[in-house]
Amino acid sequence: MRIVTAIEDSIREAASLLKEGGLVAFPTETVYGLGANALDGTAVARIFEAKGRPQFNPLIVHVSNKDQAAALVEFNEWAETAAHHFWPGPLTLILPRKEDCPVNELVSAGLDTLAIRVPSHPVALALLKAAGIPVAAPSANASGTLSPTSPIHVEESLGNKIDMILAAGSCAVGLESTVLDCSGDVPVILRPGAVTTEELSRVLECDVKIDSGDSEQPKSPGMLQKHYAPSIPVRLNAIDLEPGEALLAFGSDTFMGVKGGGSAKDLPETQRRNLSEDGDLNEAAAHLFMMLRALDKPEHKAIAVMAVPEQGLGVAISDRLRRAAEGSS
Ligand code: TXA
Ligand code: MG
Numbered sequence: 001m002r003i004v005t006a007i008e009d010s011i012r013e014a015a016s017l018l019k020e021g022g023l024v025a026f027p028t029e030t031v032y033g034l035g036a037n038a039l040d041g042t043a044v045a046r047i048f049e050a051k052g053r054p055q056f057n058p059l060i061v062h063v064s065n066k067d068q069a070a071a072l073v074e075f076n077e078w079a080e081t082a083a084h085h086f087w088p089g090p091l092t093l094i095l096p097r098k099e100d101c102p103v104n105e106l107v108s109a110g111l112d113t114l115a116i117r118v119p120s121h122p123v124a125l126a127l128l129k130a131a132g133i134p135v136a137a138p139s140a141n142a143s144g145t146l147s148p149t150s151p152i153h154v155e156e157s158l159g160n161k162i163d164m165i166l167a168a169g170s171c172a173v174g175l176e177s178t179v180l181d182c183s184g185d186v187p188v189i190l191r192p193g194a195v196t197t198e199e200l201s202r203v204l205e206c207d208v209k210i211d212s213g214d215s216e217q218p219k220s221p222g223m224l225q226k227h228y229a230p231s232i233p234v235r236l237n238a239i240d241l242e243p244g245e246a247l248l249a250f251g252s253d254t255f256m257g258v259k260g261g262g263s264a265k266d267l268p269e270t271q272r273r274n275l276s277e278d279g280d281l282n283e284a285a286a287h288l289f290m291m292l293r294a295l296d297k298p299e300h301k302a303i304a305v306m307a308v309p310e311q312g313l314g315v316a317i318s319d320r321l322r323r324a325a326e327g328s329s
Helices: 008-019 041-051 066-070 077-086 122-131 151-161 197-204 281-295 313-325
Strands: 002-005 024-026 033-037 060-062 091-096 113-117 164-167 178-181 188-191 246-249 272-274 303-305
Touching: 002 008, 008 024, 008 033, 008 122, 008 164, 024 122, 024 151, 033 041, 033 060, 033 122, 041 151, 066 077, 077 091, 077 197, 151 164, 151 281, 246 281, 272 281, 281 313
Parallel strands: 002 164, 024 164, 060 113, 091 178, 246 272, 246 303
Antiparallel strands: 024 033, 091 113, 178 188
């Protein structure tokens, strides 16, 4: 496995690797993706193998522009409007596959719909343009672990299971794309993400709802209850700390106490992080996975997380935190 800085030459090399069936991790504005040629079933299978991901979990196809997307899926008016406003950017659309869609079935896990997006990260766009093929890419981490927001995370999680990591620093958004299902009568959010419910409702001029995913047959099999899980328990809505717990704060933690005496402020640096001291949700999203990862240490009893307001990006952040806490008690 090689980890290389993204420059013109390495991007060209990564594009060739992809075309030949290789696995390349690359930066997007949301998280690092683990890319493979979406037309090549064997290459796609290597993604599942590397991630140890359940096969029923369909992947997002990345393309460099809307025309390339329109060659693969059937656009309707909702999708046209959403793509026009948010592409390139952190929005994934679920649309019916075209009859002659050449994307391998494994990518959509047998579904007759396809998840597709045009990322805005300049390196991702350059790579997709150079490769000229649709690229299937889930987040570049082992299944059920935290999504990677820096090349080091990818290296730690997937190490020698992949061919190359294109490195370009930290991801600006730090949270996966919003998944919007436009294949039904009304658009529905299957995964809250970087594009907010409010933004989508405004642009689509309708009340866009989030599908909680607890129906018997969840539309998005990727919405597994336990998806973003640190290896130690996560305790939500903490208003104080148990001894031995690490703190993931949001906003001011000046008056946060430790049960039995003491203040959170006196904890060692390694035991506390703050998503955003100013209560800025964008900053919090960009820090989320990195900080959970930093606090996920066996010497901590649990990660106690302060509440994040459920509005705007806070909805997606809270969603990820609930998933991280699933199974903890
Ligand atoms: O920000 C992102 O979206 C990142 C970067 C790399 O682009 N990718 C990412 O991919 O998060 P992944 O594979 O970790 O998540 C894909 C999500 C899952 O929740 C999956 O179930 C859903 O999209 N999905 C994919 N195809 C679908 C389909 N045909 N119908 C419903 N949900 C689908
Ligand atoms: Mg993922």
